[in-house]
Amino acid sequence: MNAIEINNLTRRYGRTDALVDLSLTVHTGSIFALLGPNGAGKTTTIKILMNLIPPTSGRATVLGVESTRIGPKERAQIGYVSENQTLPLWMSVRQLLDYCRPFYPSWDRNLETTLLKQFNLPEDRKLKHLSRGMLMKVALMSALSYRPKLLVLDEPFSGLDPLVRDDFVQGILEASDLGNWTVFISSHDIDEIERLADHVGVIDGGRTKLNESSESLLMRFRRIEVNLQGQTPLLEEMPTNWLAVDRASERVIFIDSRYSEYTADSPYQRYFPDAVVTSHPMTLREIFLTLFRSDRKTSVGIRL
Amino acid sequence: MLPFSIGLKLGLPVTEQIVFAVKKAVVGGQLQTGDKFPSVRVLSQELRISPNTAHKAIAALVDEGVLVATPAIGTVVAPHEAGDRKDCAHLLGAEVERLVVEAKNLGIEQEDVQAAVAAHWEKLETPDRRYSHK
Numbered sequence: 001m002n003a004i005e006i007n008n009l010t011r012r013y014g015r016t017d018a019l020v021d022l023s024l025t026v027h028t029g030s031i032f033a034l035l036g037p038n039g040a041g042k043t044t045t046i047k048i049l050m051n052l053i054p055p056t057s058g059r060a061t062v063l064g065v066e067s068t069r070i071g072p073k074e075r076a077q078i079g080y081v082s083e084n085q086t087l088p089l090w091m092s093v094r095q096l097l098d099y100c101r102p103f104y105p106s107w108d109r110n111l112e113t114t115l116l117k118q119f120n121l122p123e124d125r126k127l128k129h130l131s132r133g134m135l136m137k138v139a140l141m142s143a144l145s146y147r148p149k150l151l152v153l154d155e156p157f158s159g160l161d162p163l164v165r166d167d168f169v170q171g172i173l174e175a176s177d178l179g180n181w182t183v184f185i186s187s188h189d190i191d192e193i194e195r196l197a198d199h200v201g202v203i204d205g206g207r208t209k210l211n212e213s214s215e216s217l218l219m220r221f222r223r224i225e226v227n228l229q230g231q232t233p234l235l236e237e238m239p240t241n242w243l244a245v246d247r248a249s250e251r252v253i254f255i256d257s258r259y260s261e262y263t264a265d266s267p268y269q270r271y272f273p274d275a276v277v278t279s280h281p282m283t284l285r286e287i288f289l290t291l292f293r294s295d296r297k298t299s300v301g302i303r304l
Numbered sequence: 305m306l307p308f309s310i311g312l313k314l315g316l317p318v319t320e321q322i323v324f325a326v327k328k329a330v331v332g333g334q335l336q337t338g339d340k341f342p343s344v345r346v347l348s349q350e351l352r353i354s355p356n357t358a359h360k361a362i363a364a365l366v367d368e369g370v371l372v373a374t375p376a377i378g379t380v381v382a383p384h385e386a387g388d389r390k391d392c393a394h395l396l397g398a399e400v401e402r403l404v405v406e407a408k409n410l411g412i413e414q415e416d417v418q419a420a421v422a423a424h425w426e427k428l429e430t431p432d433r434r435y436s437h438k
Contacts, residue, residue, distance in 0.1 A: 029356065030356065031354040031356070170349060173349045173352065173355070176345070176348065176355045178355045178359060195318060195351070195352055195354075196352065198354045198357065214317075215317045219317060278405055282315055283315040284315075285314075286315070
């Protein structure tokens with residue numbers, strides 16, 4: 001069973017299409033990162049998954065249950081932390097935890113104690129006197145302590161300093177349970193995500209652009225630099241999966257999105273017979289930028 | 305703290321980086337036969353990586369015979385012939401290739417590269433050669 005399945009999901013707000021025919025699969029046991037620019041539809045997707053809003057058409061299942069039927073019983077197995085979470089600010093940290101505990105049969109007191117210590121939270125302080133970073137830690141803590149089968153995080157890192165982010169990642173991993181535990185995380189913080197996520201989904205304009213394991217993504221993309229050594233290449237006929245082609249006098253630079261598929265016979269030999277070709281790995285951030293930049297420049301369809 | 309040195313870089317698959325770092329530590333003597341290897345949980349938390357990735361790296365190392373999984377104890381470093389020169393050379397393959405490519409790009413002759421390597425070698429040579437392989 002997949003932890004999350006999204007099939008042809010469409011959501012309209014008035015005349016605006018927030019999601020258009022979106023399909024994504026999140027395997028049980030994986031850490032899945034949902035990436036995309038502002039307005040891509042990340043939060044709308046999460047709101048539908050949590051049954052906070054209904055889809056216009058299409059369907060999504062979460063832990064095997066249709067999203068529109070998710071109620072208290074299902075929520076007891078899902079940990080949800082969002083950037084704009086409202087917390088009862090008049091309570092102290094201790095009071096909030098005491099309040100939450102009875103709702104969850106699976107609440108783990110040991111994990112609660114570990115996280116409280118790790119996050120360095122002042123138990124007696126009222127939430128209204130906590131910093132933003134501390135509030136996010138409280139929200140994460142109360143979502144992790146009942147060991148949810150699925151953790152859904154909507155922009156958890158935004159506005160947090162590097163120390164808090166690191167605490168946050170460590171806390172998430174502290175609660176991990178290999179194979180039985182799935183994390184669905186939407187974020188802008190690509191560097192943080194690159195290490196953490198097993199799988200990356202990229203959406204743009206409410207549509208799926210990419211859905212692939214991080215490892216295969218990092219293997220597939222390379223920045224290729226060609227030192228022409230006086231040759232004249234046939235740039236017009238280059239494959240469409242060579243993106244962002246740039247040429248200076250003696251050099252051609254481009255992004256190859258199919259690098260890992262070549263076996264012995266690389267196409268570089270064919271296009272640049274006597275040139276010196278070097279390939280450079282790219283970070284997830286660079287790949288992300290390439291996907292969006294080259295898409296906007298070229299009018300013809302590109303192959304990702 | 306992890307018992308081997310590793311600095312994860314962005315842009316390269318994490319599993320691959322861990323496998324490489326562990327092999328280097330074994331060849332270099334930082335990890336000895338029978339040393340206990342960190343669990344999936346510890347590896348994942350120390351490096352801030354997905355437990356799946358940590359699991360994959362350990363599985364790959366067991367698969368290649370660098371680590372052995374022993375019941376009750378966990379994963380330990382497998383017996384290893386100290387100073388297997390082929391292993392060492394193999395580990396440096398990627399670095400050597402990079403050096404050669406860079407040298408060719410810059411139009412440097414092979415002899416000059418070899419001379420530069422020899423000079424650096426000389427510089428680092430000390431009486432206490434702890435990690436030498438004879």
